[in-house]
Amino acid sequence: MEWLGENQWAAWLALSVALGIAELFSLDLVLIMLATGAAAGLLTSLGTDSVIAQVLVASLASVAMLAVVRPSLARRLHGGPELVLGHNRLIGARTVTPVRLSVGEPGQLQISGEQWTAVPYDDTLVIAAGQTVEVLEIRGATAYVHPIATLEP
Known part of the structure; x- marks a missing residue:
């Protein structure tokens, strides 16, 4: 002690x-x-x-x-960033469409290494082949995409 x-x-x-x-x-x-x-x-x-x-x-x-x-x-x-799982991780992904897309003519797109059926987000829109599109929503097995505006020279 x-x-x-x-x-x-x-x-x-x-x-x-x-x-x-x-x-x-x-x-x-x-x-x-x-x-x-x-x-x-x-x-x-x-x-x-x-x-x-x-x-x-x-x-x-x-x-x-x-x-x-x-x-x-x-x-x-x-705290920290939220973990996004499943198909929600594709929201915001961009890709180039190899085919013409419309509501009546869905096409297959390669999004983040996976094949997805894709249609335009806007029902009245027709997206030409070769345009860059962004995934806005996934419903079921269909990606709803919208074209990215490009600056023409």
Whole structure:
């Protein structure tokens, strides 16, 4: 017990490491904030022998980390781009139509490496062969496409 009184920094270090390891299993970003508070207690123990000061600094650092750092860190880690699966990933894809397309004459297009039946999105539109089109919608096994405007020289 006498050794611990002389080496308080070792207790803070052990607590910080234990909380850091426990965070690896929980992944809630709570224990790592407490480990940071314990590290602040360790730094305080190097400057003073007052256990009250060490506990106070460790507590304040932990609360500050939980209140200020954790929310923004959790938002950043848990947020991100949405995963688009299935045929919705084809929306916005562009391809060149090898055949003339109209509502009465659907054609086969190669969209992102897959063969799709395609018709114009606008029922009154006729798309000439060789035009670049964009997929606006997928209904069933049919891609509804619209021509991309091009600048003529």
